[in-house]
Amino acid sequence: MPSSERAKTLTASVSGTLLDIENVPNAAISSKILGDGFAISTEGGEVRCPADGRIRDISDMGHTVSLKCTDGLRLLLNIDNGSEGELALNVEKNDEVAADTVLCAVEKAVISIVVTNSERLTLFEVRQGEIKSGNTVAVYKLKPKM
Numbered sequence: 001m002p003s004s005e006r007a008k009t010l011t012a013s014v015s016g017t018l019l020d021i022e023n024v025p026n027a028a029i030s031s032k033i034l035g036d037g038f039a040i041s042t043e044g045g046e047v048r049c050p051a052d053g054r055i056r057d058i059s060d061m062g063h064t065v066s067l068k069c070t071d072g073l074r075l076l077l078n079i080d081n082g083s084e085g086e087l088a089l090n091v092e093k094n095d096e097v098a099a100d101t102v103l104c105a106v107e108k109a110v111i112s113i114v115v116t117n118s119e120r121l122t123l124f125e126v127r128q129g130e131i132k133s134g135n136t137v138a139v140y141k142l143k144p145k146m
Contacts, residue, residue: 007123007139008071010050011099012131013111016042021112026080029112034076037114038126038138044107047079048133049097056094062087065103066116072145074117081109100134120145 019039024030029037053069061084067075079087089104091097115121123141131137 007141008051008073009136010075010113010138010140011048012040012133012135012137013050013077013103013113014040014042014045014047014106014109015133016040016045016111016131018126018128018131018137019110021114024080024110024112026078026112029078029114035114035116035118036121036124037076037112037118039110039112040131040137041110042106042108044105044109045133046105047077047103047109047111049099049101049103050075050077050113050137051099052097054094054096055091058089058091058093061085062089062104065089065091067097072117072120072142073115073140076112076114076116077103078112078114079104079106079109080112081106115140 051069057066065077126138
């Protein structure tokens with residue numbers, strides 16, 4: 001990848017407090033076995049897509065959404081609202097989405113965003129502290145796909 005290529009951004013899916021991915025209560029996420037990422041603890045609001053792309057998959061109960069971004073970045077969004085009940089999503093598998101597309105509404109929750117192809121990252125920097133929905137939360141660069 002040319003060093004002159006500009007970094008791309010992910011936007012905050014919801015307003016709240018940024019958490020280090022290693023502090024998420026879900027062991028599969030906090031261990032980074034699925035990839036690197038971050039989480040946002042929120043008191044509630046609309047959960048939005050963090051980037052443009054296509055919905056690749058949705059778990060049976062709607063708590064996990066897989067997104068393939070238009071640039072090839074692959075994201076897993078896990079919405080932990082403390083409930084095992086079905087989450088009502090506004091999107092379906094194969095939907096094309098924009099960075100501001102509303103996925104669902106939640107009350108208190110932790111939204112984890114994991115880069116599942118993080119081996120392709122040459123840069124991944126995440127902000128710290130409080131964040132507003134729609135603001136830049138992370139910058140990244142991808143190495144070319146082999």
